[in-house]
Amino acid sequence: MGKKRVTLADVARLAGLSTTAASMILTGRPDTRLSPEAHKKVHDAAASLGYRPNVAARALRTDKSRSIAFISDYVATTRFASGLIRGALSAAEQAKHVMLVLETGGEPAREIQAVETALDRQVDGLIFAAMRAREVFVPDLAINVPVVMLNGTSARFPISVLPAEYEGGRRAVELLVSSGITKDIVLLGHNAKQEEGLFRSETISRRFMGIRDAMADAGLTFAAELSCWNWEPNFGYDLTRKLLKTQRPRALLCLNDRLAFGAYQALGEAGIRTPEDVALVSFDNDELASYLRPGLTTIGLPHEEMGSRAVELLLAPSRIPQANLIDMPVVMRGSLPRNCS
Amino acid sequence: MGKKRVTLADVARLAGLSTTAASMILTGRPDTRLSPEAHKKVHDAAASLGYRPNVAARALRTDKSRSIAFISDYVATTRFASGLIRGALSAAEQAKHVMLVLETGGEPAREIQAVETALDRQVDGLIFAAMRAREVFVPDLAINVPVVMLNGTSARFPISVLPAEYEGGRRAVELLVSSGITKDIVLLGHNAKQEEGLFRSETISRRFMGIRDAMADAGLTFAAELSCWNWEPNFGYDLTRKLLKTQRPRALLCLNDRLAFGAYQALGEAGIRTPEDVALVSFDNDELASYLRPGLTTIGLPHEEMGSRAVELLLAPSRIPQANLIDMPVVMRGSLPRNCS
DNA sequence: AGCATGTGCTAAATGGATTTAGCAAAGCGG
DNA sequence: CCGCTTTGCTAAATCCATTTAGCACATGCT
Structure with a gap:
């Protein structure tokens, strides 16, 4: 005692x-x-x-605390957060650092609070994580430690870690093409504002660019583009139902797994089989994707790797200003026909 | 500069x-x-x-750092973690504390590491969070700060925060009864070992007790009890399919939402409507539950509240050794017939 | 006046490490 | 043997806030 x-x-x-x-x-x-x-x-x-x-004593003297702050807008709202945190955590552990997690809800006042609290504790670096990839507001405080933006960008802090959306977009299309599907492809989740990078960040617009370029390269066009402003299952369901009234697609390219989930429901109700009748590809590799029948083939968001890369960049001795694009892996499941050798 | x-x-x-x-x-x-x-x-x-x-200077002098450590076995593996973290985070923020998050993977070596790292930093308290509710191994180190167990228990540290599983179990049954369903109820996810509290913690066994007691009180028995060792969708799917070959239940009481998810798939394939033909109740209030059609009525795990309660207990001046049971809310959706007034 | 008490404030010690400046002894060259 | 360098190590300052001990002055009481 x-x-x-x-x-x-x-x-x-x-x-x-x-x-x-x-x-x-x-x-x-x-x-x-x-x-x-x-x-x-x-x-x-x-x-x-x-x-x-005694870390406090050391920190007092050296102004280094072997700790970093992970400041994010939301930690639980999106299932993405925990992947980012987990990745960051493991990289931090490897580097013998400890991670403070702070949530701001995107509110400027709390963001300021969070940064100050972190700085008060002599953190060795700050990670600003955005759950909705976008240009992130970073409070205008004197920050005298390294900063890495995670899943978002900031004009003030040029180092950021993002998913390689362009390549990911391409891959989704290439997956369809290499499965032998070359027509009646429907795009589910189109959104002009997002495509132009207005609403969300550039990252999503890059996904669209990848999709468009790959389609063009393959000499294909979409049979339809279904728009919605929110990528939730019920939108996928409604849009797919409406679609099925007028046409029978060969494939659905869904902008995320939740839209795809809704599409599955509509297809299931209509008695349409996957992948025999309609194939699906999607993005995110949500937990959902593995629960579906058949499993949903999807271009994964590499959250863990992004998280750990962010920490590595933060603690690396020489940090080169750049966007670090993390590869979006293809996660093959059963929603595409096995056609290609 | x-x-x-x-x-x-x-x-x-x-x-x-x-x-x-x-x-x-x-x-x-x-x-x-x-x-x-x-x-x-x-x-x-x-x-x-x-x-x-300067927090370090203050910590050095006072041995208090206005920070707490959240040590969990897994942070991303289960979707529960982020709820717990989020709740803890917001309570910590309210108390003007900062939270270190540490992950141990359940490995003793990393657990020791985590505790030492936290103690080195003069944390004001430790939360041990278990993603799979159970008796938690806590490294045998001199810990001179308050400890709260979250979603788990430990012989060494009597203060713990758990879901009120017994009441939750009762509610699920009561929901069925008050929907007018009194026979052909099938239990999905029975597991003798868990029921006896051997494999997981007592909490799950208390859920079973609540279910059994409420059934008995209502004078009901299960038409069948389907066992599996893992509560994943494909088990729910397989068990339900098998069930449907021999009987037609009026309701499925699923031990978690993922089992229910699998059950939905099997029911959907068989052309059985919910809730007209088969009603469902379940546990967890997973994100999934709201995506299903109709929405899944489920007894929610109150993760956020558990997380914040844990922090409150940790920082409260007088902490009474006890299990804090957090109410499991009924989340009504469409998977039960609207019968009760 | 003399003494106790109260008021308003401060000097200096303290916590535990890192770091600067430098001391004493040994070794070396001539 | 003298002066210079190298080797091996340490005293003391430092980081910044908290806290103990106590000073100087005013006030009250008898």
Whole structure:
């Protein structure tokens, strides 16, 4: 109970050396002239006492705390958040850093609060994560630590980690083409504003660009483009139902898995089989995608990798301003016919 | 750039007082004999300089850091985690605390690491969160701060926050009964080991107890109990399909939403309508539940509230050892017939 | 006047590490 | 043997806020 923590002074005393020596040895300074015996004595003493440095004391002196702040607009609202956090967490753990998680709800006042709270704690870096990829508002405070934008961008902070949406968009189309589907492809979830990058961020508009370019390259056009302003299952359901009244598509290219989910429901009700009658490809690799029957083939959002990349960039000694585009993996399931060899 | 942070000494200097005075005033000490003018001068100086205390320095002196650690086995694997984290985060924010999130994967070595890292940082409390409710292993380290178990229990630390599973179990049955369903109810997801509390924690076994008791109270018995060892959609699907070959239930009581999801698929394929032909109730209030058609009526796991309660307990001045059972809300959707008035 | 009490404030110690500046002894060259 | 460098190590300052101990002056009471 009453046992106080072991301090560096205790270690030094047991080793018969000064705290200076102990400190230098334990922090592994390179240019020190301390003898091998001293090293051994200090390490032994530290080990036998179970010494753990007091991070606050160290932070006070060095202005480094081996911790980073993960500031996001929403952590639970979207299922994406936990992937980003998990990835960031594991990279932080590898780098022997600890992660503060802060949520702002996108409210400027809370954002300011969050940044100040983090800075008060001498964090070694800030990650601003956006759950809805977009240009992120970053409070106009003096920030004297590295910043990485995650799943979003900011004019002030040029280093950002984003999914490689353009390539992802292309892949979705290529998947259809290589499954032998070359006509009656319907785009589900078109949205002019998003496509122009007005509503959400550029990232989604890049997904559209990838899709358009790949279609053009394959010499294809969509049989229809179904628009909606929100990518939720019921929109997918309604749009697909309406579609089926007038035409019978060969494939649905869905802008996300939840739209696809709704489409499955409408197809199921109409007694249309997947993938024999209608094939589907989608984006996100939501948990949902694996629950569907047949499993939904989808271009995954690489959240974990994005999260860990963000931390790596943040802590890397030389950080080059750039957008780090993380590959969107193809997750093959059963919603495409197995046609290609 | 080169501007250093404002320190308490700066504030004191501007106010024309000692740092002692400044400290006492800013920390709001009650028994101080400093004059109202002194208070004003210090507050004005602090405000005009934008003073923010250095948390490390304060932590060093007071051994309190206004931060807590959230140590969980998994953060992303289950969709539950983010609810718990979010709830904890918001309660922490309210209490002006910051939250470190640490993931251990349930590995003892990482658990030890996590606890030590947290303790090194003078956290004011530890939350051990289990994503799979169970008796949690807590590393056998000297922990000199409050601990709250979240969604799990530990012999060493008696304060825990759990869902009120017994009541939840009862409610699911009562929902069926009050919908006028009194026979041909099938239990989906029975598992003897879980029911006995062997595999998972007591919490699930309490859910079973609630279900059994409510059935008994209503004078009902299950028409069948379908067992499986894993509550994933495909199990729900397979079991329901098999069931439908031999009998036609009036209702399915599913142990979680993913099983129910699988059941929906099997029912849909068989052309059976919900809720007219078969009604469903389930547990969790997964995101899924709202996507289904009709929406799944389910007994929700109150993750956010659990998370915030855990933090409140942790930081409350007097913490009474007890299990805090958080109410599991009934989330009404369309999978039950509207019968009751 | 003399003494206790109260008021308003501060000097200095403290927490635990890092870091600067520098000391003492040994080694070396001539 | 003298002066210079190298080796091996340490005293003390430092980071910044909190807190203990206590000073100087005013007031009240007898």
